[in-house]
Amino acid sequence: MKNILMCDPNISEGKDKKIIDEITSSIKKSGGIKILEVLPDEDHNRTVYAYLGEKQDVVQATKNMAELTFEMIDMQKHKGDHPRLGALDVVPFIPVGGTEMSEAVEAAKEFGKFAGDKGIPVYYYEDAATRPERKNLVNIRKGQYEGLAEKIKDPEWTPDEGPAEFVAKTGAVMTGARMPLVAFNVNLNTTDLSVAKAIADAVRHSKGGFRYVRAIGLRIKEKDQVQVSMNLTDYTKTPPSIVMESIRAQAKRYGVNITGAELVGPVPLAFMEDIMANYLHVHDFSINQFIETNLID
Numbered sequence: 001m002k003n004i005l006m007c008d009p010n011i012s013e014g015k016d017k018k019i020i021d022e023i024t025s026s027i028k029k030s031g032g033i034k035i036l037e038v039l040p041d042e043d044h045n046r047t048v049y050a051y052l053g054e055k056q057d058v059v060q061a062t063k064n065m066a067e068l069t070f071e072m073i074d075m076q077k078h079k080g081d082h083p084r085l086g087a088l089d090v091v092p093f094i095p096v097g098g099t100e101m102s103e104a105v106e107a108a109k110e111f112g113k114f115a116g117d118k119g120i121p122v123y124y125y126e127d128a129a130t131r132p133e134r135k136n137l138v139n140i141r142k143g144q145y146e147g148l149a150e151k152i153k154d155p156e157w158t159p160d161e162g163p164a165e166f167v168a169k170t171g172a173v174m175t176g177a178r179m180p181l182v183a184f185n186v187n188l189n190t191t192d193l194s195v196a197k198a199i200a201d202a203v204r205h206s207k208g209g210f211r212y213v214r215a216i217g218l219r220i221k222e223k224d225q226v227q228v229s230m231n232l233t234d235y236t237k238t239p240p241s242i243v244m245e246s247i248r249a250q251a252k253r254y255g256v257n258i259t260g261a262e263l264v265g266p267v268p269l270a271f272m273e274d275i276m277a278n279y280l281h282v283h284d285f286s287i288n289q290f291i292e293t294n295l296i297d
Helices: 017-028 055-072 101-117 137-141 144-151 193-203 240-253 271-278 291-295
Strands: 004-007 034-041 046-054 088-095 122-126 173-177 182-188 213-220 225-232 258-264
Touching (some): 004 101, 017 046, 017 055, 046 055, 122 137, 182 240, 193 213, 240 258
Parallel strands (some): 088 173
Antiparallel strands (some): 004 088, 034 046, 182 225, 182 258, 213 225
């Protein structure tokens, strides 16, 4: 198969099942799409989708879901623990199966123009970024939705597409092209949010931690715990095993333990190589040793 892309859009709704289900249905409308996961999170009040298909099918499915998201989600009423800039907060296009990054950039630009023409401010990030300071998603999202009305007035933060004005209902969209990242969360057996934030500071790159780690501390109300929520933006250069052991060591300093971890969304099969090497101590392991790998055309 050629020109296969994955898209992992995040919407600012994780509680209303009707909205989540309707947006899921809108993704399927264009056909040719395989939905890998739909992951709502009530504490974050956010849902992460993951789907893939041929390039134009993925772009069309994303346009469909965007239109419904802009219609159904009102950011003026939104509250949640996860940082966000808009109703359709972030829309990354990810090349898979040998597809070139340039194809993902083209998809992001096509979608971004579509959203901008709908009257939504749009920022391009990562490999689709138009300026170096916009490459990092964190820089664009700084100030969040609540600070967007003032931020968008700054000429340095004029949107790449759409109006250079605050749209209260939808906020802004960030779309881009990137390699697969790993959304990796670690839960701690404490309710002290300051502990999770301190550990997040210790591992995230912007605070002097690991180069390819973004991390924040969050409260997980339903579990009466706190969480170190991370994106590993290049798991090949900062292996997850190193990050996990650093969190374990930091947690001991505060007298707390890790209660569990979670992967949000699909992960590349190559991600397992680090697990095999560093936790099972299997040397010279190759993903070709997985039986299922040899069943893929």
